[in-house]
Amino acid sequence: MAVHDIGYVELYTRDAVTSVDYFVSAMGFTRVADSVEPERSSVLLQQGGVRLVVTSGRGIVRFLEQHGDGIADIALTCDDVAATAVAAASAGATVTRSSQGLPVVSGFGDVVHTLLPTDSTVNSLPAGRSWSYAPGATATAAAGRVTGLDHIAVCLEGGSLEKYADFYREVFGFSRYSSEYVAVGAQAMDSIVVRSDSGSAIFTLVAPDPGKEPGQLDNYLERNGGEGVQHLAFRTGEIITAVQECRERGVVFLDTPDSYYDMLGERLGGLHAQVEELRETKVLADRDEWGDLLQVFTRSPYPRNTLFFELIQRNGSRGFGSANIRALYEAVERDRLTS
Structure with missing residues (x-):
């Protein structure tokens, strides 16, 4: 099965x-x-x-x-x-x-x-x-520019991650790949990544921590009328070019403060030559033991500001940008508070 x-x-x-x-x-x-x-x-x-x-x-x-x-x-x-x-x-x-x-x-x-x-x-x-x-x-x-569907991010009610992770294991043969807990101020989110044995179907399950103050995920659940797909992540081999082309055609991407890029060269040695390109396109960068990861997120094009999209380039990386999860959370939070 x-x-x-x-x-x-x-x-x-x-x-x-x-x-x-x-x-x-x-x-x-x-x-x-x-x-x-x-x-x-x-x-x-x-x-x-x-x-x-x-x-x-x-x-x-x-x-x-x-x-x-x-x-x-x-x-x-x-x-x-x-x-x-x-x-x-x-x-x-x-x-x-x-x-x-x-x-x-x-x-x-x-x-x-x-x-x-x-x-x-x-x-x-x-x-x-x-x-x-x-x-x-x-x-x-x-x-x-898009070569595949890297993963699907699913926003769930707080406290339900374990239930759904077990459901996708029992029904579809998915296994747990990774987990992450991110706290930003008085808010926090939890996540579990599940994937098929083939590695071709990957769901990133995210949920707010019900013990913390309500934040962007609670806001999503309210706007969406319950649980749903938060974003689709499209894989690309040329993220800088893809972002430039999409932006010229009208796609609006979430902003990232310059301070993120000021520290990026020190945090990720070897990316110094790319930092200005990343800064200009607002692309986030991370690294794991297998390689580098580049990713950027769009603003939702829909009236209720729910579903949005991600462009992601994997240069060997198998993870999901642990250091960038916080950056994404903060970027979405800024967009939520200013829109």
């Missing part, structure tokens, strides 16, 4: 035209195919190994009223779809069927997991819908 990969991520939105334009015009995705159904219409976008399904229509009104624009489905490819569905039900999950008969497993909040066979590759259209290719599009993976 092991999960191999993330087949696609589905975004529900009130304004499909604007949302698709953001991904295509600003972030470099390609429109691959369209699906029109009585209750909803979907657009399949692709870049590298990332597939996004952008969906709108009257069939998703309840989700939008509760959560606003956000991720509703993280489809998972499994080696045994039927066994995974049985394991999910045994673990207490709700298992339903899509209109096309695919198993759909409840995840966190109102986010679900459609289960797909492992032959649902990046060069095939998502199962269960009637797709038609966009003019000039093919099934071949669209090239761009």
Whole structure:
């Protein structure tokens, strides 16, 4: 019942035209195919190994009223779809069927997991819908600065991390990869990273410390109407160029104070030549025993200021920027207080 990969991520939105334009015009995705159904219409976008399904229509009104624009489905490819569905039900999950008969497993909040066979590759259209290719599009993976989906950050209620980490282990065969606790002033957040044995499906589970003062994660949970996907992290091999291009096309990135870069050269020897480029693009840097990590975060493009995105470049690093978790927390906090 092991999960191999993330087949696609589905975004529900009130304004499909604007949302698709953001991904295509600003972030470099390609429109691959369209699906029109009585209750909803979907657009399949692709870049590298990332597939996004952008969906709108009257069939998703309840989700939008509760959560606003956000991720509703993280489809998972499994080696045994039927066994995974049985394991999910045994673990207490709700298992339903899509209109096309695919198993759909409840995840966190109102986010679900459609289960797909492992032959649902990046060069095939998502199962269960009637797709038609966009003019000039093919099934071949669209090239761009983004090469893959590095991880998905999930914001949960305080005190629930252990429960969900156990759930993803029991149901999907995920293992715990790392954990982190970050305190900033009177606020604090806890996190557990879980991933599939293949290493292709990674969830960073984050939650506020209920024993501390309310902060940005509590604020997210309120704005989002409960638990949900906080951000998607897109992997790239050229983060400086990717940020420059995205910024020119209208993507707004979170700010980082100059003091962060003033100390960066001393903290990470060997990056002196890059510090000014990092400062100009507001890219964060960290290092672990395997190599360097570069990452930057966008401001949310959605009205309720919930879902946002990350660009991440791994130069050997296998971690998640332990030193940058605090920097991200502080950057989001500054943005929250000034917006």
